[in-house]
Amino acid sequence: MKLELGNIEITDIQFSNESRVKGSTLYVNKKEIENLILEDEHIKEVKIDIAKPGESTRITPVKDVVEPRVKVSGDGGVFPGVISKDETVGTGRTNVLKGAAVVTTGKIVGFQEGIIDMSGKGAQYTPFSQTYNLVLSCEKADDIKAHTYERAVRMAGLKTATYLGELARDIEPDNIESYETLPLMKSKEEFKGLPSVAYVQMLQSQGLLHDTYVYGVDAKQIIPTLIYPTEIMDGAIISGNCVSACDKNTTYHHQNNCVVHDLYKRHGKDINFIGVIITNENVYLADKERASNWTAKLADFLGVDGVVVSQEGFGNPDTDLIMNCKKIEEKGIDTVIITDEYAGRDGASQSLADADEKANAVITGGNANELITLPPMDKIIGHIDYVNKIAGGFEGNMTEDGSITVELQAIIGATNELGFNKLTAREY
Amino acid sequence: MSKYKIVHYINQFYAGIGGEDMANYEPEKREGFVGPGQAFQGNLKSEAEITATIICGDSYYNENMEEAKNKILSMVKEENPDLFIAGPAFNAGRYGMACGDIASYVEKELGIKSITGMYIENPGVDSYKKNIYIIETKNSAAGMRKAVKSMSAFGLKLLNNEEILSPSEEGYIKRGLRKNIFVEKRGSERAVDMLIKKLKKEEFTTEFPMPEFDRVPPSPAIKDMSKAKIAIVTSGGIVPINNPDHIEASSASKYGKYDISRFKNLTCEDHETAHGGYDPSYANEDADRVIPIDVLRDMEKSNRIGKLHNYFYTTTGNGTAVANAKAFAAEIAQELISDGVDAVILTST
Numbered sequence: 001m002k003l004e005l006g007n008i009e010i011t012d013i014q015f016s017n018e019s020r021v022k023g024s025t026l027y028v029n030k031k032e033i034e035n036l037i038l039e040d041e042h043i044k045e046v047k048i049d050i051a052k053p054g055e056s057t058r059i060t061p062v063k064d065v066v067e068p069r070v071k072v073s074g075d076g077g078v079f080p081g082v083i084s085k086d087e088t089v090g091t092g093r094t095n096v097l098k099g100a101a102v103v104t105t106g107k108i109v110g111f112q113e114g115i116i117d118m119s120g121k122g123a124q125y126t127p128f129s130q131t132y133n134l135v136l137s138c139e140k141a142d143d144i145k146a147h148t149y150e151r152a153v154r155m156a157g158l159k160t161a162t163y164l165g166e167l168a169r170d171i172e173p174d175n176i177e178s179y180e181t182l183p184l185m186k187s188k189e190e191f192k193g194l195p196s197v198a199y200v201q202m203l204q205s206q207g208l209l210h211d212t213y214v215y216g217v218d219a220k221q222i223i224p225t226l227i228y229p230t231e232i233m234d235g236a237i238i239s240g241n242c243v244s245a246c247d248k249n250t251t252y253h254h255q256n257n258c259v260v261h262d263l264y265k266r267h268g269k270d271i272n273f274i275g276v277i278i279t280n281e282n283v284y285l286a287d288k289e290r291a292s293n294w295t296a297k298l299a300d301f302l303g304v305d306g307v308v309v310s311q312e313g314f315g316n317p318d319t320d321l322i323m324n325c326k327k328i329e330e331k332g333i334d335t336v337i338i339t340d341e342y343a344g345r346d347g348a349s350q351s352l353a354d355a356d357e358k359a360n361a362v363i364t365g366g367n368a369n370e371l372i373t374l375p376p377m378d379k380i381i382g383h384i385d386y387v388n389k390i391a392g393g394f395e396g397n398m399t400e401d402g403s404i405t406v407e408l409q410a411i412i413g414a415t416n417e418l419g420f421n422k423l424t425a426r427e428y
Numbered sequence: 429m430s431k432y433k434i435v436h437y438i439n440q441f442y443a444g445i446g447g448e449d450m451a452n453y454e455p456e457k458r459e460g461f462v463g464p465g466q467a468f469q470g471n472l473k474s475e476a477e478i479t480a481t482i483i484c485g486d487s488y489y490n491e492n493m494e495e496a497k498n499k500i501l502s503m504v505k506e507e508n509p510d511l512f513i514a515g516p517a518f519n520a521g522r523y524g525m526a527c528g529d530i531a532s533y534v535e536k537e538l539g540i541k542s543i544t545g546m547y548i549e550n551p552g553v554d555s556y557k558k559n560i561y562i563i564e565t566k567n568s569a570a571g572m573r574k575a576v577k578s579m580s581a582f583g584l585k586l587l588n589n590e591e592i593l594s595p596s597e598e599g600y601i602k603r604g605l606r607k608n609i610f611v612e613k614r615g616s617e618r619a620v621d622m623l624i625k626k627l628k629k630e631e632f633t634t635e636f637p638m639p640e641f642d643r644v645p646p647s648p649a650i651k652d653m654s655k656a657k658i659a660i661v662t663s664g665g666i667v668p669i670n671n672p673d674h675i676e677a678s679s680a681s682k683y684g685k686y687d688i689s690r691f692k693n694l695t696c697e698d699h700e701t702a703h704g705g706y707d708p709s710y711a712n713e714d715a716d717r718v719i720p721i722d723v724l725r726d727m728e729k730s731n732r733i734g735k736l737h738n739y740f741y742t743t744t745g746n747g748t749a750v751a752n753a754k755a756f757a758a759e760i761a762q763e764l765i766s767d768g769v770d771a772v773i774l775t776s777t
Binding site: 110111112124145146147195197206207208209210244258259261262263265266270271305306307308310314315334335336338339341342343344345346347348349350351352355356357359360361362363364365366367368369370389390391392393394395407408409416417418419420421422423424425426427428 | 558594595602603604605606607608609610611612613614615616617618619620622623624626627632634635636637638639674676677678679681703704706707708709710745746747749750751752
């Protein structure tokens with residue numbers, strides 16, 4: 001399966017009478033997007049803002065971030081099974097508005113939405129301080145439940161990203177990247193002599209606002225299975241979760257899965273990257289046993305020499321991570337796991353909820369409990385009054401001048417477990 | 429510029445008072461430096477001065493800890509130094525414990541920066557490395573020159589408020605504290621690099637060495653539940669409505685204790701959850717789903733259990749540091765024991 005990504009570099013975003021991409025500027029007709037979002041009866045009101053890198057702007061509570069993409073050729077459309085029909089994606093050409101992002105906010109759904117600061121100290125912890133963001137503040141209709149609201153906001157983000165992506169359909173990309181994964185046996189033949197490597201992606205599926213969807217299917221209900229890496233680039237996996245902001249994979253993270261990209265970089269040179277095993281993180285022990293058994297079995301079945309395992313969330317999923325690692329290692333397959341830590345504000349506590357000596361190759365995205373004081377911002381998009389309630393916030397964390405102290409946990413993507421960032425933790 | 433003041437702590441042996449036979453020597457303060465203090469003073473040059481040395485026998489300290497440390501603390505207080513140096517203790521176990529303990533105590537009680545030096549296997553290392561900087565030394569006094577040199581240099585850095593770098597750069601023993609830093613490559617690239625090294629059987633360094641885990645054996649079963657007093661302790665975050673003590677949604681710094689003696693059944697009128705880790709709709713609708721008061725009252729009535737304790741204890745498990753959880757549990761367990769509770773039902777989310 002081969003996919004080309006045609007990147008159209010976006011370096012500005014502006015409101016305009018007509019939505020279009022001209023040069024590297026994304027022009028957006030506000031009204032059309034409002035209408036699109038208000039099609040959903042669960043959303044009573046929407047406010048649309050722009051947030052650019054370097055501005056004195058704070059966005060909170062952020063739910064999801066989505067990158068605008070469009071399928072120019074090849075089967076299906078973006079976000080198959082959700083926005084587009086259920087066709088197998090991952091082939092042909094997909095154009096990307098690189099540098100643009102749709103950010104969804106609105107009153108709090110759970111406790112676990114986060115903060116994006118476009119400048120200041122907090123900006124260096126979130127990748128979305130570097131993107132040109134169209135921010136949708138969606139307010140829920142009266143008397144709807146948290147999960148209905150979450151779904152409505154999720155759909156608003158996906159619909160808007162699809163709408164913006166369409167603007168890139170007929171534009172000549174600034175650069176084109178090509179990614180190809182061969183059918184298993186052909187890949188083994190082609191890259192004989194190189195160690196075969198698979199990527200095991202754990203999808204958040206604890207339920208109760210901790211969900212991920214694969215081709216529209218709730219990941220709680222999947223048995224671990226195989227997916228081509230390029231399918232993920234076309235939006236086959238989307239976020240539906242409100243796990244702590246720092247280590248949730250937003251839809252943007254899925255679309256730009258960095259493990260996939262970094263494995264491709266070494267593909268055909270040092271390794272033979274044969275594909276992706278997706279698994280879930282359910283809460284029942286029987287589910288955990290089954291999923292980790294299947295993950296290990298699939299890795300064995302594929303005859304790989306090594307895997308990278310990425311986690312999502314923390315605490316309960318630490319057990320899934322360790323079970324996966326242990327069982328895959330027991331098959332004689334080398335593993336590297338990517339996680340993050342909850343070592344307490346002073347860094348002195350136990351970092352993970354589970355451990356095993358077989359997990360001897362660990363990458364960490366940092367200690368999510370570490371405190372950070374974010375400077376005041378001139379503009380707030382969303383609702384500032386939840387920053388003491390979101391995970392990582394605490395009573396009395398706001399000062400009168402508008403600065404707030406939070407754990408890194410509260411910042412979107414701060415300790416991402418796909419390894420999206422350059423942050424790590426070391427022992428001092 | 430006035431010189432920084434330092435108080436130095438040593439044992440009876442290094443003070444030249446005697447060996448094991450004098451290990452019961454009680455705390456004594458002398459002006460200026462004594463024994464290894466001379467070498468320290470040489471290294472500290474004109475920047476700092478050892479104004480007093482406190483000497484205490486190792487047995488005395490370890491056998492009379494409370495008394496010893498309070499006596500020494502008041503001696504240190506009189507001097508009001510800028511830095512407190514203990515040892516180095518090398519591989520001497522009891523001396524190491526004394527150095528680690530007194531340095532931790534001085535820093536905690538008086539806010540005076542404190543350091544010591546030990547060999548990595550000294551039992552004092554594990555007990556005190558989280559509290560204070562322990563400079564790594566050789567296992568015997570043959571390493572005195574080097575130890576004094578590195579302890580002096582590190583002490584001056586602390587006194588001058590210079591940035592303290594990593595353990596390997598500074599020569600102190602890893603304190604088990606996890607600190608965030610930015611590195612050159614993103615995590616996924618580091619992961620792929622590490623995997624390739626592992627596949628090639630080359631050396632690699634894990635970013636997080638796996639810890640040893642506590643395993644808690646369950647208590648023996650209760651023979652007669654009809655006489656047992658049962659309490660509920662939960663990390664599911666159930667609290668009286670409006671969360672009166674403001675227990676955090678995540679990374680809890682406290683727990684709550686609430687009276688349920690008047691409740692037969694919890695409802696959305698009176699209880700809710702403060703927990704951030706899950707969709708709270710169902711827990712908020714009926715808190716019995718997390719702490720089953722209704723069922724326990726039925727069981728109490730039909731005498732399947734003796735009594736439901738009048739209070740429940742609650743916190744949020746979400747992201748809460750193990751150290752906090754341990755501290756909560758220690759306090760809660762004490763209270764439960766003194767209230768005659770026989771068994772606890774622990775519920776999570």
